[in-house]
Amino acid sequence: MTTFGRRRTVWLAALIVAANGFIPAIWILLTSLKTESELMRMPITIMPDAPTLQNYVRVFVDQPILTFLWNSIAVAALSTALCIVVSALAAYALVRLRLPAPGAILSALLAVAMVPLISLVVPLFQTMRTLDLLNTWPALVLPYAVLSMPVCVMVLVSFFQDIPNDLENAAMIDGCTRAGALWHVVIPLTAPGVFTAAILAFVNAWDEFLLALTLSSRVAKRTLPVGITLYQGEFSFPWPIISAALVVAIVPVCVIIAVFQDRVVGGLTSGGMKG
Amino acid sequence: MSSTTAEAGARHAATPPARKGRARLSPLERAERRLGLMMLAPAVLLLCAVVVYPIVELVTTSLRFEHLAQPWMGTPFVGLDNFARAMSDEIFWSSTLNTVIYIVVTVPGAVLVGLGLALLANQPFKIKWPVRLGLLLPWALPLVFTGLIFRWFFEFNQGIVNNALMLVGMSPRQWLSDPFLAFVATCIAIVWKSSSFVALVLLAGLQTIPRSLYEAAEIDGAGRWQQFVEITLPMLRPAIVVALIFRTITAIQTFDIPYAMTNGGPGHSTETLAMYIHKTTIDFLDLGYGSALAVLMFAVSVVATSGYLRYTKRDPRKEA
Numbered sequence: 107m108t109t110f111g112r113r114r115t116v117w118l119a120a121l122i123v124a125a126n127g128f129i130p131a132i133w134i135l136l137t138s139l140k141t142e143s144e145l146m147r148m149p150i151t152i153m154p155d156a157p158t159l160q161n162y163v164r165v166f167v168d169q170p171i172l173t174f175l176w177n178s179i180a181v182a183a184l185s186t187a188l189c190i191v192v193s194a195l196a197a198y199a200l201v202r203l204r205l206p207a208p209g210a211i212l213s214a215l216l217a218v219a220m221v222p223l224i225s226l227v228v229p230l231f232q233t234m235r236t237l238d239l240l241n242t243w244p245a246l247v248l249p250y251a252v253l254s255m256p257v258c259v260m261v262l263v264s265f266f267q268d269i270p271n272d273l274e275n276a277a278m279i280d281g282c283t284r285a286g287a288l289w290h291v292v293i294p295l296t297a298p299g300v301f302t303a304a305i306l307a308f309v310n311a312w313d314e315f316l317l318a319l320t321l322s323s324r325v326a327k328r329t330l331p332v333g334i335t336l337y338q339g340e341f342s343f344p345w346p347i348i349s350a351a352l353v354v355a356i357v358p359v360c361v362i363i364a365v366f367q368d369r370v371v372g373g374l375t376s377g378g379m380k381g
Numbered sequence: 382m383s384s385t386t387a388e389a390g391a392r393h394a395a396t397p398p399a400r401k402g403r404a405r406l407s408p409l410e411r412a413e414r415r416l417g418l419m420m421l422a423p424a425v426l427l428l429c430a431v432v433v434y435p436i437v438e439l440v441t442t443s444l445r446f447e448h449l450a451q452p453w454m455g456t457p458f459v460g461l462d463n464f465a466r467a468m469s470d471e472i473f474w475s476s477t478l479n480t481v482i483y484i485v486v487t488v489p490g491a492v493l494v495g496l497g498l499a500l501l502a503n504q505p506f507k508i509k510w511p512v513r514l515g516l517l518l519p520w521a522l523p524l525v526f527t528g529l530i531f532r533w534f535f536e537f538n539q540g541i542v543n544n545a546l547m548l549v550g551m552s553p554r555q556w557l558s559d560p561f562l563a564f565v566a567t568c569i570a571i572v573w574k575s576s577s578f579v580a581l582v583l584l585a586g587l588q589t590i591p592r593s594l595y596e597a598a599e600i601d602g603a604g605r606w607q608q609f610v611e612i613t614l615p616m617l618r619p620a621i622v623v624a625l626i627f628r629t630i631t632a633i634q635t636f637d638i639p640y641a642m643t644n645g646g647p648g649h650s651t652e653t654l655a656m657y658i659h660k661t662t663i664d665f666l667d668l669g670y671g672s673a674l675a676v677l678m679f680a681v682s683v684v685a686t687s688g689y690l691r692y693t694k695r696d697p698r699k700e701a
Contacts, residue, residue: 127515196424203417229435313523375585
């Protein structure tokens, strides 16, 4: 193949992969910029005739999207924090401290945390109902922390493995306790791993639907996925509002993964492959 | 610093590796083990509260009659009645069948499409971000949002799919109200959404294959297809197996995309077992029966998960 032809196939390959990923998001963005009457027109238009932000105004003024946004941010942030603390402690203990059969313990942790969510729906619904926690943040924060535990533990285990034992031993010989060595030496070195795990946990929590639908369906406590999916139009599905709301909900996650794409890819593949 | 590091290294090397038995642990080692167990405790407690206790509760509920809309009936023990009821429940069987078809179609579908995307993405691009983001975006998009977007694609009048069909002179289809086409449409959405994660995993696998293997094959006169079959596929096998098992575990639980696109309709034609369990318990408040269905599903996914764990088993203290 000529260099020119080779370059062209490379470009075509890139174009296919990018188009496959971007087109649905771009289409929803274009939809959200069209007026309601333009959306009713046949045949459909590709580019908006007269781009307008009226759908966004309606989403923010008429719909409780800020409430949904706030619930999503709070639940995702709190569950991420909980998940990271718990997973980091466990991963460190598994890699460094003399536990009996660490491989078996790791497998057990992962197996338990990988239980299908649907089998937790009924008992969690019952328990949260008894504890009067339905439609509260903790009802989602606790299960979401577990949801991301497998991937966080695996990412953190592989990061802890990469820190030479000697570094810690040196700190301990210099008079640090094990906890001191952890705080002064290990934590700063694993900051990138913790950060990667945190992004994955945050995205998992941001995306979850089934538990949020079951445990937190009151309008004031809905997260974005539940809130937007349950928007009801009077006659037909309210696409102008839905498309604008989708854009609002997708943008934060897009920004996170665009800025930290290297870490996200590294974390996902190490969590999936090396585990 | 360097001298202390060397000293510590020497000391570390002097410690005999991995001694067995409790009695022979030194006080320091015993203290470390205690600290380790304390550090594991929060994870274990959280798992007990959110998973282990609920599963026990699930099993006991499945053996009782419990209907929140009929509180006067109490919650009597009924043995395996709920399971017997499932065996003669047509919707249980049809939703199970739907779930099985979703698994059979979308798991290989996502792995094939993912492999294609990974091969396309495994090129020496100068600007890497559009391709990488093109793979990450579907992964990061919530499942329900994917469902909503594809519902918009397949809308009868304003959907991009029907408009494209009409543009090439074909007649529009009732994508979401025809049982078969609705199934096809949901499968397409699921494959689109899940293939990007598969592609990321396989791409990482592709990048570990040494270039020299291909160079050697080229010298031996192997064509591109032969290189793919003889080198790429065998080297990718572990990654493909992991992706297949991962996808199966998630496909068993298919819920969000059909929920957002068709809500199980038309009729029950795209309703999965997870959707039927949710409807039975949360909408119809029949907790006993719904729990029995969930126990059945739990049993199936335990098998899939154990397959995954067996495949990836390893000692966390050893380097990968």
